[in-house]
Structures are given as C-alpha cells and as structure tokens.
Amino acid sequence: MLEHAISETDLDRIVRMFDGSNLIVHGFDGVIQRWTSGCEQLYGWSASEAVGKVVHDLLDTRFPADVEELRTEVRNNGSWTGQVGHRRKDGARLAIVTRWTVLELGDPDTLIVQSNNDVTLMQQVEDELRERQAHLQSILATVPDAMIVIDDKGCIASFSTAAEQLFGYSAHEAIGQNVSMLMPSPDREAHDGYLDSYIRTGRRRIIGYGRVVVGLRKNGTTFPMELSVGEAVAGGRRTFTGFVRDLTSRHRIEAELRQSQKMEAVGQLTGGLAHDFNNLLAVISGNLEMLEARLAEPGQLSLLREAQSAADDGARLTSQLLAFGRRQALAPKELDVSALLGEFSDLVQRTLGDSVELRTIIPGRRMSAMADKAQLQSALLNLSINARDAMPAGGRLTIEISGVEIDSDYAGMYPAIRPGRYVLISVTDTGTGMTSEVMERAFEPFFTTKPTGSGTGLGLSMVYGFAKQSAGHLQLYSELGEGTTVRLFLPRADTGKDSHPDEQQAKDAPSLGTETILVVEDDARVRRVTVGRLLTLGYSVIEATNGIDALKELEAGHDVALLFSDVAMPGMNGDELARKVRERWPRVKILLTSGFSEPHAAEKEIQAGAGWLKKPYTASEMSTRLRLLLDARHGCDPA
Structure with missing residues (x-):
C-alpha cells in the first residue's frame, strides 16, 4: 500500500511497470481507469473495451460479502484481501484471489488498485480432492470391514466408522493412541517389537497378506478377526493400513455346521445300529412267542413274559434311535x-x-x-x-x-x-x-x-x-x-383353509418411521439383520453390543426415541438395562426381545410399559410393534 499521495504520471508509470500483471485501477464507484495487458490476457477484454466500464458489472463479480461492506473496510483499513468469482469475456468463470489497496492521488479523488491472481486451477484441484475425500469417507462409512491406518510408530492416524462400531472406541478416542490397545495380551506387548523388526529387517508377519488374530474391544471382550495389512510410503513417511473383518458370526456358523455334521454322523451310526438291533430283537421276540405257546408251567411263563417285555422295551428304544437317525418311517x-x-x-x-x-x-x-x-x-x-x-x-x-x-x-x-x-x-x-x-x-x-x-x-x-x-x-x-x-x-400345509385377516395384515407393507432406535444385541448376526431392517424402514440406528455401551450412547445425548434390546446378554441383561433407561430417560420407549416364549426375565419391565417381541420375528411384525410403541402416548401400556 502506498501511504503518500502520487500524481497521475506516477500512476501511469506504475501501471506500465506492472503491465504484465493483472492490475485494475478504479474509483470507489467501480469505474475502470487503468487496465493492464495482463488483464487483457486473463479476462479477454482489451483496455479500450474495459476502461470506463463498472468493473463489478463487467466481470460479474461474486463477492463473499456485501460489496458496500467491503468498500467500508477498504476505506477504514486501507486494504482488503479475499477470494471472489469473475467472468471472462467468453463466459468462463474464474476463481480469483484479489487484494484491494487504496491509492491517494493528492486531490479529493481516491482510487482502488486491484491485484488479481487466477487460482481457478488450484480451486478445481482442491474441489476434486474434497470430492474424492468425501467419496472415500462414504465408502469407509458403509463397508462392513473396519479400516485402521497407523504410522511407523504404531500410532493410529485414521479410524473408520466400522472400526468404531467393531471396537467400541470413537475415532476421537482412538486416533493418536498405539494400535496395541486393540490387542489382548500377549500380542499387545509383542506388537511394537514386530513393527520395529519389520522396519529394520523387512521380515513380514502380517503385512501383505491376511491372518486370523484376536481383537480386544473397549469393554474388554475379545473376538476373532481377519486382519490384512498394506504398506505405503509417501513423502518419506511410511504408513500401514489394516482392514479388519469380524469373524464372530462366521465362526459361529462354522461351529453350527460342525455340530450339524456331527449330529448327522451320529444319527447315521445310531440309525444303522438300531436297524440291526431291531433284526436281533425280531428274532428274540419271535422265538419267545413260540416258546410261550409251548410252555404250560406258570413259573416258566412268568419268566418268559418278563423277557418278552424287555424285548418290547428294546424295540421302543430302537424306534427312538431310528427317529433320531431319521430312518423311522413316518406317516405324515x-x-x-x-x-x-x-x-x-x-x-x-x-x-x-x-x-x-x-x-x-x-x-x-x-x-x-x-x-x-x-x-x-x-x-x-x-x-x-x-x-x-x-x-x-x-x-x-x-x-x-x-x-x-x-x-x-x-x-x-x-x-x-x-x-x-x-x-x-x-x-x-x-x-x-x-x-x-x-x-x-x-x-x-x-x-x-x-x-x-x-x-x-x-x-x-x-x-x-x-x-x-x-x-x-x-x-x-x-x-x-x-x-x-x-x-x-x-x-405349514398351505391348503388355503387356514387363511385369516390377521395374516393378510402381516403381509402388508411394514410401517415406516424416521425416529432414532438404539439396538442392543450381543449376537453380531442378529444385530446386523435388525439394523438392516430398521434402516430399510427409514429409522436412524445406533448400535450397542451390551448394556454398558447402550447407557454410554444415551449419556452422549443422542435423541433416542426407542430402546430395542435383547434380554439374555452377558453382564447387564436387558431387564436391568430397561430399568435404568426407564429411571433416567423416562421418555425413551422400550421394546424387549428374546427367544423365550414368555418374558420371565423381564416381567416387571413389561408390566411397567415395555413392549415384548418374540424371536424370530418378521420385518412386518417388528415394524408394527415399533409403531405401536412410538405412536402411543407417553406412559400408556401398548400391550
């Protein structure tokens, strides 16, 4: 900024000196008086076309604030710097970083010198980077696998939404902490040594491929997980990205499959044995019947009938074995x-x-x-x-x-x-x-x-x-x-004779909602299905794996309309959780669910107004029960 008055001659000399720059000289009324060749190249108008025009009209300027406010700031402070939008002669829009400086000519006339820098390309790059970052964040927020980024010291630099849900830590709690906090002993103590050894020797243990390890949640519980780690070096900095998949459900399904295969094998064995044993019993029973017909002494007949009764018991036993082995003939x-x-x-x-x-x-x-x-x-x-x-x-x-x-x-x-x-x-x-x-x-x-x-x-x-x-x-x-x-x-035997209006109603489209539901379920598979159904119905969902985490979510101030909790959970069960929620957040509706036909463990809460939904339930049954609770006046028993 020039702090003393100059003459028109001096101004012309300055403009000629910076003719290649993007300088515009105009009065407070906006009328252009000087227009450099740099502006001709940038905007497309010649000096003869631009001089005498109102600069903001010519360039269709888009200000970050009201133009009069900016002029007042320039008068008071002598200058102003900011970003504006300009239009070229061909209609293209430009992003411009501009500095306005007040120039005194020695008479009442006061001018403003605009020094403009074209940052359009930089703005486009920044916009693309923001768009890519937003796209990446949306992917990380929706993929089921958790993603964790650490530096070469083992400190967490990024913690995805799925990682928050899986481990129970918020990104704010995790970032900056050593990743070993997510590992149980002895892996926790050995981790930094593994990382240091890899950086020094290049000897890999996990990096580049996946392996099954054990994870540690914030609440102290452990779970099996598949961990795949990738490495990247940029700007001399080394980072490691880990993708974590929860294997709890898969392990449970595999265990059920192994149990099913075991039961199948045992069934085949017992069925085969029972079949052969039945043949033996048939021989024994047949011979006993023939002997009974030939014996006349009462004492001998009594012994024979005792043996026949034992053979009949054996036949009933083998019938049960055949039923287990699925070889018993049925008459459905x-x-x-x-x-x-x-x-x-x-x-x-x-x-x-x-x-x-x-x-x-x-x-x-x-x-x-x-x-x-x-x-x-x-x-x-x-x-x-x-x-x-x-x-x-x-x-x-x-x-x-x-x-x-x-x-x-x-x-x-x-x-x-x-x-x-x-x-x-x-x-x-x-x-x-x-x-x-x-x-x-x-x-x-x-x-x-x-x-x-x-x-x-x-x-x-x-x-x-x-x-x-x-x-x-x-x-x-x-x-x-x-x-x-x-x-x-x-x-079901679908003969059409058992139709009922209630069943038709159950097939109708489920009731939709927009409220926030807090789902508390320790079984990851059941929780995923429940959350998926609720999201499909339009609800917002907060997940918790146990009662303690559920209370923390409520204490965080979330606007929860309804607590949807399993009853049988390790630690704090659903009945105890419901009681605490009812006492501290009385406006939160409560829906309890369990595989039991009757809510023995939650009778008091049911009597206090909580809803009950027996597993398994359809999406329609769940949505109907939710709406009955959410639409009921506070304090009414929806049952």
Missing part, C-alpha cells in the same frame, strides 16, 4: 396342530402332575402342518417330561402354537432352516435352565443330566430327528435360573 398328513394340542393337553397335564401348571396358547384359527400325528404327540410328550423334570419344585409349562414366516435374513443366521411359512410350537418351562456346555450336547443321543436310571437321554434327540425328518427345525434357548424354551418349526 395334514394336521391342525392347534386342535391336536387342545385334544392332547389333558394327557400332558396328567404327565406333569399337580406341582406344574400347564398353560396353552392356541390361536383361534386353524394351524395346519404336514407331520406324523403319533410322532408329533410323542415329541410334545417328551418335551413336557423334560420340562417337568427341570422343575422339581414345581413351576409353569407353557405350550404356544403360532404361525411364523422365516425370511432370508433370519435363515441366513441359521443354515439349518429354510425361508418359508412354519407352524411354531414353543415349549417353555420356568425350571433350572441349562449351561452353555449342556446346551451344546442337548440333542446328542444318550446324553442326559438326570440321575442314572431316570432317563435314556433320547427325548430331545428323538424330537430333533423328528423335526429334521419333517423338513422342520429345532431351536433351543436356555438361561441358568430362568428356564428353557424349545421351539419346534414344522412347515
């Missing part, structure tokens, strides 16, 4: 399962005794399935006896019949079941429950936790075989101290 026909249970309930109650209350929940319409009536009755009786034995001090047994539709999302979590319509028979007791170890072996033939002589260990295995042979499915849910639910899925 269309059955109204609701009617069958109504007829059969008296026998079940007599089997249970006076100390166990029997509760049956039967829909008021026909529920048809293709099944062997005798085998289904036997299966229900076996499940009832098992439930009775699990309640030595008495309790309640609930048998519920319902219609369900398994979609591809749910079937994807359980390879043994196919999508379709099923009659679901849920048998729930309030007994002692099972440990995870017992649950893993519950369907194995001859496995029992009962005292010696109190059972063969074939009850559940027979039901398992019956379900498989009937093209159905069997699921087991149990919690120590809470009870057990066995769920028998039998394919």
Whole structure:
C-alpha cells in the first residue's frame, strides 16, 4: 500500500511497470481507469473495451460479502484481501484471489488498485480432492470391514466408522493412541517389537497378506478377526493400513455346521445300529412267542413274559434311535396342530402332575402342518417330561402354537432352516435352565443330566430327528435360573383353509418411521439383520453390543426415541438395562426381545410399559410393534 499521495504520471508509470500483471485501477464507484495487458490476457477484454466500464458489472463479480461492506473496510483499513468469482469475456468463470489497496492521488479523488491472481486451477484441484475425500469417507462409512491406518510408530492416524462400531472406541478416542490397545495380551506387548523388526529387517508377519488374530474391544471382550495389512510410503513417511473383518458370526456358523455334521454322523451310526438291533430283537421276540405257546408251567411263563417285555422295551428304544437317525418311517398328513394340542393337553397335564401348571396358547384359527400325528404327540410328550423334570419344585409349562414366516435374513443366521411359512410350537418351562456346555450336547443321543436310571437321554434327540425328518427345525434357548424354551418349526400345509385377516395384515407393507432406535444385541448376526431392517424402514440406528455401551450412547445425548434390546446378554441383561433407561430417560420407549416364549426375565419391565417381541420375528411384525410403541402416548401400556 502506498501511504503518500502520487500524481497521475506516477500512476501511469506504475501501471506500465506492472503491465504484465493483472492490475485494475478504479474509483470507489467501480469505474475502470487503468487496465493492464495482463488483464487483457486473463479476462479477454482489451483496455479500450474495459476502461470506463463498472468493473463489478463487467466481470460479474461474486463477492463473499456485501460489496458496500467491503468498500467500508477498504476505506477504514486501507486494504482488503479475499477470494471472489469473475467472468471472462467468453463466459468462463474464474476463481480469483484479489487484494484491494487504496491509492491517494493528492486531490479529493481516491482510487482502488486491484491485484488479481487466477487460482481457478488450484480451486478445481482442491474441489476434486474434497470430492474424492468425501467419496472415500462414504465408502469407509458403509463397508462392513473396519479400516485402521497407523504410522511407523504404531500410532493410529485414521479410524473408520466400522472400526468404531467393531471396537467400541470413537475415532476421537482412538486416533493418536498405539494400535496395541486393540490387542489382548500377549500380542499387545509383542506388537511394537514386530513393527520395529519389520522396519529394520523387512521380515513380514502380517503385512501383505491376511491372518486370523484376536481383537480386544473397549469393554474388554475379545473376538476373532481377519486382519490384512498394506504398506505405503509417501513423502518419506511410511504408513500401514489394516482392514479388519469380524469373524464372530462366521465362526459361529462354522461351529453350527460342525455340530450339524456331527449330529448327522451320529444319527447315521445310531440309525444303522438300531436297524440291526431291531433284526436281533425280531428274532428274540419271535422265538419267545413260540416258546410261550409251548410252555404250560406258570413259573416258566412268568419268566418268559418278563423277557418278552424287555424285548418290547428294546424295540421302543430302537424306534427312538431310528427317529433320531431319521430312518423311522413316518406317516405324515395334514394336521391342525392347534386342535391336536387342545385334544392332547389333558394327557400332558396328567404327565406333569399337580406341582406344574400347564398353560396353552392356541390361536383361534386353524394351524395346519404336514407331520406324523403319533410322532408329533410323542415329541410334545417328551418335551413336557423334560420340562417337568427341570422343575422339581414345581413351576409353569407353557405350550404356544403360532404361525411364523422365516425370511432370508433370519435363515441366513441359521443354515439349518429354510425361508418359508412354519407352524411354531414353543415349549417353555420356568425350571433350572441349562449351561452353555449342556446346551451344546442337548440333542446328542444318550446324553442326559438326570440321575442314572431316570432317563435314556433320547427325548430331545428323538424330537430333533423328528423335526429334521419333517423338513422342520429345532431351536433351543436356555438361561441358568430362568428356564428353557424349545421351539419346534414344522412347515405349514398351505391348503388355503387356514387363511385369516390377521395374516393378510402381516403381509402388508411394514410401517415406516424416521425416529432414532438404539439396538442392543450381543449376537453380531442378529444385530446386523435388525439394523438392516430398521434402516430399510427409514429409522436412524445406533448400535450397542451390551448394556454398558447402550447407557454410554444415551449419556452422549443422542435423541433416542426407542430402546430395542435383547434380554439374555452377558453382564447387564436387558431387564436391568430397561430399568435404568426407564429411571433416567423416562421418555425413551422400550421394546424387549428374546427367544423365550414368555418374558420371565423381564416381567416387571413389561408390566411397567415395555413392549415384548418374540424371536424370530418378521420385518412386518417388528415394524408394527415399533409403531405401536412410538405412536402411543407417553406412559400408556401398548400391550
């Protein structure tokens, strides 16, 4: 800026000296008085065309603020610098960094000298970089694999959205920390040594290929993961990018597949043995019958009949083995399962005794399935006896019949079941429950936790075989101290006789929403399906793997409209979480879900107004239940 007055001659000399630069001289009224050759090349107008024009009109200037405000700043401060938009003679737009400087001529006239620099190309490059960065961020925010970038010291430089969800740390918490925080011992202590060794020697352990390792979440839980690491060197700086895939679901599916294959092998073995044993029993029983016809002495006949009774027991035992091995001949026909249970309930109650209350929940319409009536009755009786034995001090047994539709999302979590319509028979007791170890072996033939002589260990295995042979499915849910639910899925017999308006309503388009739902589920597969369904319905979703993380999400101030939580979770269960949420955030609606037919562990919260949704559920059932809760007035019981 020139701080003293100059003459017109001096101004002309200055303009000629900087003729190659992009200088424009104009008054506060904007009328152009000087226009250099540099401006002619930049804008396309000659000096004769430009001089006398109002500069802002000629160049169609786009200011970052009101032009009068800028002129006031120039008068007060003597200069102004900023970025504006200009138009060339050919119509092209330019990004210009301009500096305005006040110039005094020694008389009342005051001029402004514009010094303009074309930054259009730089602006385009910056815009492209921002666009690419936004595109990259959108990819990283949506891919299921987590991405973590570290420097050569092992410090985290980037932490994707998927990494936040997987490990439980926010990007703000993770960036700048050593990546070993995501590893359990002894990998945590050894990591920096591995990294240092690679940088010094080039000896690779993980870099360049993937391997299965163990990850450590913020809440202290570990999980299997596949880690692939890539290396990049730019500007003398070395970075490592790790892609992490959670293998929890895959390992669980593989374990279920191995268990299924094991049960298949055991079934083939037991079926074969039972078939051969039946042949032996046929020989023994036949000869005993012939001997009985020839003996006349009462004492000998008594011994013979005892032997015949033992042979009959053996035949029944082999029949159960054949059922498990799926070699028992069935006589399937269309059955109204609701009617069958109504007829059969008296026998079940007599089997249970006076100390166990029997509760049956039967829909008021026909529920048809293709099944062997005798085998289904036997299966229900076996499940009832098992439930009775699990309640030595008495309790309640609930048998519920319902219609369900398994979609591809749910079937994807359980390879043994196919999508379709099923009659679901849920048998729930309030007994002692099972440990995870017992649950893993519950369907194995001859496995029992009962005292010696109190059972063969074939009850559940027979039901398992019956379900498989009937093209159905069997699921087991149990919690120590809470009870057990066995769920028998039998394919629906679609004859058209069991249609009902409620079922048509269930097939209607699910209800949509825009509220924020906090999903709390420790099973990663179930959580992914639930979140996917909610997003499809239009809801915003926040995920948590346990009760502690769910409370932290609420404490963070998220505008959560509804808590959708599993009941059976490690640590803080869904009932305890619901109670804390109800006390601290009373306006947050609560929907609890579980594989149990009855909400034993959450009865108080259900009574306090929480909703209940039994697994498995369809997207339509879930959306309907959500809207009932969200649309209800605060404090009303939506049940």
